[in-house]
Amino acid sequence: MATRREFLVQTAAAGMAVMSFQAGHAAKATASSWAASTSRHDGVVQTVLGPLEASKLGFTLTHEHIADGPSYLNKWPKDRGGKAEFVAKAVDRLKLVRAGGVSTIVDLTTYDVWRDIRFLEEVSRQSGLNVIACTGERFFPPISRVSMPARTIEGLTEFFQREIEQGIDGTGVKAGVIKVGIIGKDVTALEETGLRAAARASKATGVPIRTHTDAARRAGESQAVILEDEGVDPARVSFDHSDDSGDMDYFLGLVRRGYSLGMDHVHRGVSAEFKPSFARRTECIKRLVDAGFADKIFLSQDAELGGSLLPEEMKEWRDKIDPPEGMLFSTRKLIPYLKGIGISDQQIHTMTVENPKRFFTVGGSQVAAQRRRADSSEMASTMW
Ligand SMILES: [Zn+2]
DSSP: OOOHHHHHHHHHHTTOOOOOOOOOOOOOOOHHHHHHHHTSTTOEEEETTEEEEGGGOOSEEEEEBSOSSTTHHHHSTTGGGOHHHHHHHHHHHHHHHHHTTOOEEEEOOOGGGTOOHHHHHHHHHHHOOEEEEEEEEEOSTTTOOSOOSOSSHHHHHHHHHHHHHTOSTTSOOOOOEEEEEOOSSSOOHHHHHHHHHHHHHHHHHOOOEEEEOOGGGTHHHHHHHHHHHTTOOGGGEEEETGGGOOOHHHHHHHHHTTOEEEEOOGGGGGSTTSSSOHHHHHHHHHHHHHTTOGGGEEEOOOOBSOGGGSOHHHHHHHHHHSOTTGGGHIIIIIHHHHHHTTOOHHHHHIIIIIHHHHHHSTTHHHHHHHHHHHHHHHHHHHHO
8 A cells, every 4th residue: 555655746746737726815904894895795704814805715725723832932932943933934834835826724723722813913914825713722632731711601602702803812813713622422511611602602703613523433413413502503613624534424414414524634544544545535525526515515634834833742743644745735636636536626616715705704694695685685676
């Protein structure tokens, strides 16, 4: 069996073309564009540089980590080359990602894994990439050893809502998505608190939810029970790392209920260490697309760029789980491969541009309903 690197060399040698999506412009939006764009049609997403018309998101990676632990350098500003050098390095790498056809990155690094919101703001501004930051929390060890800001559903809801509506860490930079990290098949009491708080904050603010999901053990199903109990619209939820399952029955059950699936570990299947295989993961994507569910799939690679801040033992883990192409794996390898097995350009566009545009629009389904109402009344007025 080919090793992961051998496989990647083979796919490159097979002449698979690099996708060249038109990179969009970074968010230069202001409050006035928020008002203008909410007046009609597409709605807006919340980026670290402010509200942005959803139609400007472009090609979007929906589950990434620009750096693990960037807030570390706020405490130790001269360590590991210092903060300025770290920012410069991240910006250089992100410029390459942008040149490779990516327009927007959704950074799902929560406060408890040392998110640094000013770092995200700075690298977005300098690189020209749109960045959507998250609120939420990873509720399981070993990384998360911080004290929760609140331990009740109400307290945590308020914390998430504050990061969405007022801003993060007193900066005014707002979160555009809620991330919930849940480790096992069955949700623990603490994770349930987090999931219910995410549901309530999502309903109150119109911001969507993405969860870290143990798909191999069908964990999306146990999370869905709680989310539905809170009355969340499944269209506002993505179960990420879903391709760690290879079970079509599990996938079809969730997409038929209206949930989305983040296929963001596909590169891991290239290594024999991880199951299912790359072939199985991509086959499942193809079968879901063929079954008419391209509108429920996101492509990403859960990678990070700033590994220099990690302790040695974690760096080794990161090297093992991240693709050598980093955030360019989707455009350079995965998408050409998917096209090679028969997925069309239009279906790729749906998964990488249309789905993020709809999903990250603040208000999501309500905005779509309003648009439908506006369109039909416009049609009615021209008819009469
Ligand atoms: Zn992640």
